[in-house]
Amino acid sequence: MDAIKSTPLRGEYEKYGAKVIDFAGYELPIQFKGILEEHKAVREKAGLFDVSHMGEITIKGRDAEEFVDHLLTNDIKSLKENDVVYTFMCNYKGGVVDDLLVYKYSKEYYYLVVNASNKDKDFKWMVSNKKNYDIDIKDISETVAQLAIQGPNAEEILQKLTSTDLSEIKFFKFKDGVEIKGKKALVSRTGYTGEDGFEIYLDPKDAAYVWEEILEGGKELGAEPIGLGARDTLRFEATLPLYGNEMDEEVTPLEMTFGFFVKIDKGDFIGRDVLVKQKAEGVTRKLVGFELLDKNIPRHGYPVVKDGVEIGHVTTGYKSPTLGKTIGLALVDAKYASMDTEFNVKIRNKEYKAIVINKRFYQKKTKSK
CATH class of the missing domain: 2.40.30.110 (Aminomethyltransferase beta-barrel domains)
Incomplete structure (x- = not known):
């Protein structure tokens, strides 16, 4: 049995009264003050999440765009630099290997954020489908910590800690090299709660410092630490799917009624034949x-x-x-x-x-x- 892992924020949990559980092989907070109170905090003010357990995989090389477009259901070739897109990665039966976010740096550099419970499986799947593509695939998860601040006050709170104009980071866009209280980070604006908010990817050694700065700096605007319990109720109310609940390798995106993220007409991709048939015949x-x-x-x-x-x-x-x-x-x-x-x-x-x-x-x- 694999040893349970911890994130760089593990030392912060008790300070804020966290109840800790084993999730996807990691020690993570299920709640701090309580799920209902934390849920309300995000809906009305702001909440800070430790999501450092998520996986990050980079794909670089001459054929990066061709490979990523073949691997995923959404139209990767239509992305501009600094765009983020939500998509599915399907198997050859049309079932979902994982749902993920794709960050485009350039045609030769893509940054993929995958689910914690699937990151090893995802990496193997990508490598097994590499074939003759001229690319380099790396799992960089251990070198990245991730925080997410979500809620109506998220921008105002984070703006106090950076000189970067956060209003310029539009929905489903990202900017790298953002300084947050002197620490460099990649900042995107997507969210998994149904509210406005930002994801902050940074060096693990800087994570606890930035976590504290956000909670201290955002105290007057209602910033609270939030656990996995409220993360689930928040995403559920916003009809954002969870791998292992709404989807798995036997469920297709069309059965989930998430066909918007499946671009049948873009050309060939893994699982397309099955999805074309399902679309024509109905699920x-x-x-x-x-x-x-x-x-x-x-x-x-x-x-x-x-x-x-x-x-x-x-x-x-x-x-x-x-x-x-x-x-x-x-x-x-x-x-x-x-x-x-x-x-x-x-x-x-x-x-x-x-x-x-x-x-x-x-x-x-x-x-x-």
């Missing part, structure tokens, strides 16, 4: 949003039932802290994916009524920059 199952009308909480994996027949399963479910009602996402037979369709969720051998609703549960108050 047999779909990811839907639902509201549980009875009192209980639907959890990942719970069966979804219609007229006594299992038609799918819950991928994520919570009592939404923002909306105050019990909602979920479920992968169900496409016949039952229409709005207002009623079905039951089976919780400990008892069925509870649910109804299909728009899965865009939450719309952020702050506009994309």
Whole structure:
């Protein structure tokens, strides 16, 4: 069994009262003050996350653009320098190997941010598909720490610590070489919470210093440390998928109804043939949003039932802290994916009524920059 890892911020957790768990092989905070309080802090003011467990992989070389475009579902060739894009990496069956962010430095240099639980698998997948492309693939995860500050006050808080005009870093853009209290960082503006915010990639030895500076400098504007618990409720309300819940190697992006990130017409890429067929014929199952009308909480994996027949399963479910009602996402037979369709969720051998609703549960108050 592999030894559990820790991030460069591990020493900061107890200082802020963190409850620590094992997540993706790392010691990480599930909560500090409490999930509901932290969720509210991000929605209303600002929260700081340690996401140093995420994986970073660079792809450099003459054929970098051709390779990355072949590897991923989104249109990589349309990116400009300093663009960031969300995309899927599929297997040859169209299933999702991982979902990730791609940062374009140039046609010969791409920076990929992958899920912590998948980084070793992802790296092997990339190397196995390298073939004759003139590229160099490197897993640089151990040399990078990552913080994320999210919430309506995120820009104002971070701006106090840098001379770089953060308003110039637009949504899904990045800038390298940004100085934050004298420490160099790559800063992007994407987010995994449904709010405005920034990701900060920096040298691990600088991570604790910058973490402290953000929390101290942002205290008056409500900056709080946030754990994995609130990270999950926040991303769920914003209908942002989680690998292992909404997707895996047996689920395609089209079944997830995330076809926007699959550019069929861009040319060949891994998994394209299956996805073209699915698009033409229609998918047999779909990811839907639902509201549980009875009192209980639907959890990942719970069966979804219609007229006594299992038609799918819950991928994520919570009592939404923002909306105050019990909602979920479920992968169900496409016949039952229409709005207002009623079905039951089976919780400990008892069925509870649910109804299909728009899965865009939450719309952020702050506009994309």
